Amino acid sequence: MNTLAPLLWLVLSVLAVIGAKGAKAKLLSVGIIVACMAAGILIGAGIGLWGHNMEIGAHVAAPLMFWVGAVGAFHCIRRNRAKENATTEG
Numbered sequence: 001m002n003t004l005a006p007l008l009w010l011v012l013s014v015l016a017v018i019g020a021k022g023a024k025a026k027l028l029s030v031g032i033i034v035a036c037m038a039a040g041i042l043i044g045a046g047i048g049l050w051g052h053n054m055e056i057g058a059h060v061a062a063p064l065m066f067w068v069g070a071v072g073a074f075h076c077i078r079r080n081r082a083k084e085n086a087t088t089e090g
Helices: 004-019 023-050 054-089
Strands: none
Touching: 004 023, 004 054, 023 054
16 A cells, blocks of 8 residues: 555644644544545445455555545645634634
């Protein structure tokens, strides 16, 4: 598996959790990231079921889990910055 995906996921996840203000926001960020990773696994399992070969599904699910988790972490970073901008402007 490509090492770029887990590295990107790790960096973005750490930035998302550190950038959140308060324990509730940090927990929400972790929840969003874990839910996105679970969605990547489910998409891979769906591909395996659709192709009648779960081995292929496992090979798809592993990298897809990290890529979709990185997208979720990026969403959390954007959400945290939008909240920061909303509090400083108004």
